[in-house]
Amino acid sequence: MLTAQRPHRAASAVLVALLVATACGDPAQRSGEPGTDSARADLRIVAVTHGVSANPFWSVVINGLDDAARDMGVRVEYQAPSTFDMVTMSELIDAAVASRPDGLVVSVPDPDALGASIRAAVAVGIPVITINSGGDASASLGAVAHVGQAEYDAGFGGGERLAEAGVHRVLCVNQEVGNASLDTRCQGLSDALAEHGVPVEVLAVELADPEDTRQRVAGALLADATIDGMLTLGTTGAEPALAALQDLGRVGDVHLGTFDLSTSVLEAIRDGEIDFAIDQQQYLQGYLPVVLLTLYIETGTVPGGGLALPTGPGFVTSETAQQVMDLTSRGLR
Incomplete structure (x- = not known):
């Protein structure tokens, strides 16, 4: 029988709150375009996930990526295969690495199939943050952090x-x-x-x-x-x-x-x-990696020395469903 240790998430929860506060900054700068900081306006982050178009889950992740790009004043590009296809996904990662972005966000549904492509990014100095899947393999692949559910x-x-x-x-x-x-x-x-x-x-x-x-x-x-x-x-x-x-x-x-x-x-x-x-609050799986990579690129720092930031699990029941529905209609949950 498989066993697993239950992580202590209090420290990670505090880090998430601090990161969100840091990212928000001056609300007047939320324009949908890169901010006035020319150094940040030149930063380009590529996100590659296994999020096929048939799964509406990933539209919320993309909302998080887009909002963080505006808040942090950076450029974010999103790519995903049309089906759950690890060969195509590895090719997308390889193409992203060849374009030399300042940072890479990637989900890792199959570490064996995607590992070589991710390590290639790390080898040429591109900082990587894994999201959603692959938390157990994130550190061994050379990622600076993982954002996702336990x-x-x-x-x-x-x-x-x-x-x-x-x-x-x-x-x-x-x-x-x-x-x-x-x-x-x-x-x-x-x-x-x-x-x-x-x-x-x-x-x-x-x-x-x-x-x-x-x-x-x-x-x-x-x-x-x-x-x-x-x-x-x-x-x-x-x-x-x-x-x-x-x-x-x-x-x-x-x-x-x-x-x-x-x-x-x-x-x-x-x-x-x-x-x-x-x-699993997937909006945070899009938002937080952009914040983390921007800070890492600028300062070389990462919260907790690469501590995984869990975005879930939480449980929605009949008592809380209506409240969450209001957030879902806004593309946040």
Whole structure:
């Protein structure tokens, strides 16, 4: 059984608050264009992620990148493959490195596939910050910091909540099998539920095909009527999973939790159709790396000597769903 240490996050939370305060500066300078500091106006940061266009999660990350670029007065360019494709992503990183940016922001869903490209950036003196996935590999790849969720803890916490709900058999619905961070979420879920004698099965689905996901979830539930819990690893899994429950008349009978937020997921939480969502505050995964890289380029400093800055997990329930919906409508959650 996989085990993991639970990090102490108080110091990191303080660092996040200080960084946000530092970044905001004079609100009069938020113009959407580089600021008056000519040195900063020349700074160029490239962000490369695995965030395919079919996943609305990444639009919030991009909002964070854009807002930080305006606040810090730097240029940020964003690139991502059209599908979950590590070969294409490594090529995008290689092209970014060849363009010699002042800094690189990169997600690392597969450290083995992307490691050589990231190390090549470090080798030519480009500071790298990893985000979202790849926190365990970040330091070994030479990154100066990682900004993201503690994925094992998040999955474990989801498992504890499902255990409290009294589930007996659970599906972990994974829309990107092979993404190390998503696999870690399922492992955390499995370990938490193992403590209660609850088995977990991983169900692979297609991120870009919600109808296929709905059918696969429905098929799994019909094949095993003892399944009474599900954790989906993103909203692209949650929405068709809920549709499958509605088709089968099992809403409320099967406890459903999910990672990440969307308007429809939050409405379902508010209405009692989904138990909870695990919020990793992805806006910060876009915003904070730009702040960190700007300060690192200018001063050579990084908070905590490279201490990972966790942006989650937090849990959204029926009591907090409406408040979070208001922020989601603004592209902040």
